[in-house]
Amino acid sequence: xxxxxxxxxxxxxxxxxxxxxxxxxxxxxxxxxxxxxxxxxxxxxxxxxxxxxxxxxxxxxxxxxxxxxxxxxxxxxxxxxxxxxxxxxxxxxxxxxxxxxxxxxxxxxxxxxxxxxxxxxxxxxxxxxxxxxxxxxxxxxxxxxxxxxxxxxxxxxxxxxxxxxxxxxxxxxxxxxxxxxxxxxxxxxxxxxxxxxxxxxxxxxxxxxxxxxxxxxxxxxxxxxxxxxxxxxxxxxxxxxxxxxxxxxxxxxxxxxxxxxxxxxxxxxxxxxxxxxxxxxxxxxxxxxxxxxxxxxxxxxxxxxxxxxxxxxxxxxxxxxxxxxxxxxxxxxxxxxxxxxxxxxxxxxxxxxxxxxxxxxxxxxxxxxxxxxxxxxxxxxxxxxxxxxxxxxxxxxxxxxxxxxxxxxxxxxxxxxxxxxxxxxxxxxxxxxxxxxxxxxxxxxxxxxxxxxxxxxxxxxxxxxxxxxxxxxxxxxxxxxxxxxxxxxxxxxxxxxxxxxxxxxxxxxxxxxxxxxxxxxxxxxxxxxxxxxxxxxxxxxxxxxxxx
Amino acid sequence: xxxxxxxxxxxxxxxxxxxxxxxxxxxxxxxxxxxxxxxxxxxxxxxxxxxxxxxxxxxxxxxxxxxxxxxxxxxxxxxxxxxxxxxxxxxxxxxxxxxxxxxxxxxxxxxxxxxxxxxxxxxxxxxxxxxxxxxxxxxxxxxxxxxxxxxxxxxxxxxxxxxxxxxxxxxxxxxxxxxxxxxxxxxxxxxxxxxxxxxxxxxxxxxxxxxxxxxxxxxxxxxxxxxxxxxxxxxxxxxxxxxxxxxxxxxxxxxxxxxxxxxxxxxxxxxx
Numbered sequence: 120x121x122x123x124x125x126x127x128x129x130x131x132x133x134x135x136x137x138x139x140x141x142x143x144x145x146x147x148x149x150x151x152x153x154x155x156x157x158x159x160x161x162x163x164x165x166x167x168x169x170x171x172x173x174x175x176x177x178x179x180x181x182x183x184x185x186x187x188x189x190x191x192x193x194x195x196x197x198x199x200x201x202x203x204x205x206x207x208x209x210x211x212x213x214x215x216x217x218x219x220x221x222x223x224x225x226x227x228x229x230x231x232x233x234x235x236x237x238x239x240x241x242x243x244x245x246x247x248x249x250x251x252x253x254x255x256x257x258x259x260x261x262x263x264x265x266x267x268x269x270x271x272x273x274x275x276x277x278x279x280x281x282x283x284x285x286x287x288x289x290x291x292x293x294x295x296x297x298x299x300x301x302x303x304x305x306x307x308x309x310x311x312x313x314x315x316x317x318x319x320x321x322x323x324x325x326x327x328x329x330x331x332x333x334x335x336x337x338x339x340x341x342x343x344x345x346x347x348x349x350x351x352x353x354x355x356x357x358x359x360x361x362x363x364x365x366x367x368x369x370x371x372x373x374x375x376x377x378x379x380x381x382x383x384x385x386x387x388x389x390x391x392x393x394x395x396x397x398x399x400x401x402x403x404x405x406x407x408x409x410x411x412x413x414x415x416x417x418x419x420x421x422x423x424x425x426x427x428x429x430x431x432x433x434x435x436x437x438x439x440x441x442x443x444x445x446x447x448x449x450x451x452x453x454x455x456x457x458x459x460x461x462x463x464x465x466x467x468x469x470x471x472x473x474x475x476x477x478x479x480x481x482x483x484x485x486x487x488x489x490x491x492x493x494x495x496x497x498x499x500x501x502x503x504x505x506x507x508x509x510x511x512x513x514x515x516x517x518x519x520x521x522x523x524x525x526x527x528x529x530x531x532x533x534x535x536x537x538x539x540x541x542x543x544x545x546x547x548x549x550x551x552x553x554x555x556x557x558x559x560x561x562x563x564x565x566x567x568x569x570x571x572x573x574x575x576x577x578x579x580x581x582x583x584x585x586x587x588x589x590x591x592x593x594x595x596x597x598x599x600x601x602x603x604x605x606x607x608x609x610x611x612x613x614x615x616x617x618x619x620x621x622x623x624x625x626x627x628x629x630x631x632x633x634x635x636x637x638x639x640x641x642x643x644x645x646x647x648x649x650x651x652x653x654x655x656x657x658x659x660x661x662x663x664x665x666x667x
Numbered sequence: 668x669x670x671x672x673x674x675x676x677x678x679x680x681x682x683x684x685x686x687x688x689x690x691x692x693x694x695x696x697x698x699x700x701x702x703x704x705x706x707x708x709x710x711x712x713x714x715x716x717x718x719x720x721x722x723x724x725x726x727x728x729x730x731x732x733x734x735x736x737x738x739x740x741x742x743x744x745x746x747x748x749x750x751x752x753x754x755x756x757x758x759x760x761x762x763x764x765x766x767x768x769x770x771x772x773x774x775x776x777x778x779x780x781x782x783x784x785x786x787x788x789x790x791x792x793x794x795x796x797x798x799x800x801x802x803x804x805x806x807x808x809x810x811x812x813x814x815x816x817x818x819x820x821x822x823x824x825x826x827x828x829x830x831x832x833x834x835x836x837x838x839x840x841x842x843x844x845x846x847x848x849x850x851x852x853x854x855x856x857x858x859x860x861x862x863x864x865x866x867x868x869x870x871x872x873x874x875x876x877x878x879x880x881x882x883x884x885x886x887x888x889x890x891x892x893x894x895x896x897x898x899x900x901x902x903x904x905x906x907x908x909x910x911x912x913x914x915x916x917x918x919x920x921x922x923x924x925x926x927x928x929x930x931x932x933x934x935x936x937x938x939x
Contacts, residue, residue, distance in 0.1 A: 233890055240886040247876045247923075286874045390872075399869075473758075473867050484869045588869040596871065600858045607854045611847050634847075637840045 223304045232305065235298045242294060246285030249277060258283060299387050306380045313373070322363045323618045323629070332618070332629030334640050340653045343621040346628065349649050350617065353642075362621035369612040372634065378606030382599050389595030395420030397590040398481075405491035405582040409434045412481060416587055426589070428479025431465070432458045438488065438583040440543055448542055451488050453583040470585075480589050487584025490519040490540060496575040497523065504580070507540065517541060525551065525572055536569050543579040615639060624653065702771030706845070758863035765856035766881070770916055772849030773888065777916070779842035780909035783835055787903055842909060843895065850888050857881050880919035887912045 225231070250257070258274040281288030323329050338346070343364050347357045355366040400415035413429035436454040443449045450471050457466040457478055468476045476483040490507040497503060507519040524535040534551040548556045548567060556569045561579040568574075613634035620627045628647065632639045860878070865871040872878065887908060894905040 229893060229896070233893055236886050236890050236893075240883045240890075243879050243883050243886075246874065247879050251874075475866065475869070482869060484867070486868060586869050590869075593865065593871075597862065600862065604855050604858055607851050611851060635844070637837065637844075 223308055229305075232298070232301045235294060235301060238294050239291075239298060242285065242291050245282060246291070249282050249285065251286075252284060255283075295387075299384070302380055302384055302387075306377060306384070311377070313377075322358075322360055322365050323620070324363060326620055326622055326627045329618050329620055329627050329629035333631040333636070334643050335627070335629035336643070336647055338626040338628065338647060338650055338652075340624055341626045341650050342653055343619050343626050346619055346626060346647075346650050349646055353646055355615075355617065364617075364619040366617040366619075367615065369614045371609050372612030373614045375606045375610030375612070379603060379610060382602035382606055384599075385602065386596055386599035389592040389597075389599055391592070392422070392595060393590050393592030396422035396424075396592065397588065398423055398425070399586075399588050401486070401584065401586045403487065403489050403582050403584045404433075404435045406435050406438045406580050412587060416481075416589070422591075426480060428481055430460050431478065431481075433483070433585075434458065435583055436467075438581040440488065440581070442542070442544060446544070451485060451583075453485055453585070455483070480591075482588050482590075484586045484588070485583065486586045489582045489584060490517075490543065490579065491582040492580045493521055493538060493540070493546065493576065494578040494580060495523070496577055498573050502577050505538070510539075523574070525570065536572065536574065540579065543581050546576050546579065548574065613639075617643075626650075699767050699771055702768045703775070705768075706772060706775055758859060758866070762856055762859040762863055765852050765859060769849050769852030769854075769856050770920055772845050772852060773884070773912060773916055774849075776842045776844075776846035776849055777909040777913035779838050779845065780906040781913060783838040783842065783906045784903065784910055786835055786838070787906075839906070842906070846888060846891060846909060846912075850885075850892070853881070853885055853888070857885060877919070877923045880915070880923050884912065884915050884919050887915055 250261070255274075255278060258277050262268060262272060262274040262277055264273045264275070277283055280290055282290075285291055329335060343362055344359060347359050347364055347366070350366045351357050353368075355368045356370075357364065357366040397419050398416040399419055400417055402410055402415045404410055409432050411429075412431050412433060413425060416425070416429065418425075434456045436456055438451070438453050440448055440452070441450045452469050452471045454469045455467070455476060456464050459465050466476070466478050470476050470483060470485045472485050475485070489509065492504040492506050494502045494504050505521040505523060507521045510518045510520050512518050518539060518541055520537060520539045522535050522537050524533045526534055536551065536556070537549040537553070539547045539549070543561070545558050545560050547558050548569060550556045550569045557567045559565060559567055559574075559576045561576045564575060564577070566573050566575045611634070613632050615630060615632040615635075617628065617630035619629070628643075630639070630643055857878075860881075861871040864873065891905055891908040891912065894908055
């Protein structure tokens, strides 16, 4: 039978790939050596033992011992790694090879990353405090040199550092790029080795080392295999080697932070693609008119290349709005037809807000509306189209107006009938003196008599405000979003590890967890309470399980 | 019981107005206090055996927010209003509810961190034997400068004072767990908002003040998690970061609305 408890053989230990500050050696079983310094730096225990992997028995018969390294926090890059690497080539080549390592080491420094994040947050806050995109005169006025804010902040700061367009300024983008490279460096140097470490499971062979865990307990009359069964029932993955047990749960919780970082890198890549490779444009089209997509779309960056779909002609069949009973606008709709270069209709759809049209990689959004013209009959003649102009009032309600001159149109002081409208539902009419004359709805066809002129409102012609966009980065960004949401949720899971050792009739149990530290002892106690107590008669079976 | 009252209120509003009750500031405040009472209930039921310090934070917060919402400051907005076209979307439920739940959890967690800081700094003041006439805030500022030395020392000294140490450990742990939960909600909220913006306006990020401040909040709490990975910085320093987060959440939630501009202007209000 395989004897795994071999205390005397600790032959040449080959150096593993991740170097750590080695604190102590733990020889296996029953000769516990003093476990050295428990200091607050990353706790690392180097354990020497023999492990039979489930894959193969190729190490069988040879006393190869692997050094298995168990760390609490990310292993730090040490100088040894830098020296160990370059073997061939001359000294110069070695220096060149060292350079990226050193850069990586600098970039994956945690305080640097924290500093970068603070800087990004601070710049963003500043970007909301300073009004963006205004003309230089605005900043001369707001941050004058004669009276600087905090004693030094003037418009010179704002304009030279690019704070007036903060979110595309070199300072901000540079910090973001730095953060991105730190993210990549950290993922490569720290997180990925962590995966290798966490995946190796290890058995603690000495009772003392188990007792030193965060949580430990002793079961006087128990069997380690019973414990194993109970742990399996509680969702742990259990590994049993003779008297020694190792169980873990929630390993995903240890890998998930890597996923978070990778997801963020994906989002940043997608965002960069969006910023450099998309097309954007907006247009306000009166009902009944057309436009060609390519005329409206403009590139945003150097990677933008137009596609065949840009030749499509868009025709606005109808623009109409829905209203609540109270008269407020509830939704606006545009009925669009798309025609290709040969005049064939390729698509027809009615858009509304939150319901865009997608064709050939181009998306059309309903974002705005306007009043194009008012069609009226004057004294039975017409119909005349009066263009409606937007009038500015406070707030974001719209107001449009038009003017129908009456009488002598050549005199300098022309009088006429004014018509105002907030939406396409109803028109308010005022007479030559500016007094309120009446309200008419376009569909009612009711005439109104003002100062001797008979007006019939035939139709209110609206225009649709459409935004067009192509964005190649969207799939990457959406994938990154999904991955980020998922991995953030998973990293909430706690990775718990439990070791146990059968010592005669007692079982010594120890465990630790990385996140749910308060609940862990309760859960452990609950599980341990379920372990059955071995009664006297079956003690004679015990010795067969150990060694042998 | 405040939980059931608020749930009832929200459901009534939902049925009456025909849309999910989260379209303006008043409704989101009600939702926030609902979030607090939810956290209170969950932690109460999950940990019946243990004495739970969390309730000291969640219950008053719920009452306070509810009171503020109902107070005279916002009487103009008590009527359920109709939804603007841009808000008529399924995303409304997911995005806003996630954001408000995230705010509730993060506020709880950062309040716990503030409590941790208060206790630790009170200890520091006592142990160093400073004159107790110092106003609390002054002492805090002074000790922030020397924190790397003073507070590390107090950690060693505090092992004498076992119960207080237990309390700070518990506060630290609970603050960590609740902020983790809140961070997940905040992440989902921000990302669902971005996807919704892309569906509605064609751009998933516009550097709108509210979006930017939400991102700043997210960044601050990401810093919080990173300070905890390194054991040297754990404890007080991470509590400091979380306390900053407390202020920033209020700026994000309330302060930005006072500006009244940008794509999130639905939440704006004027004090009358």
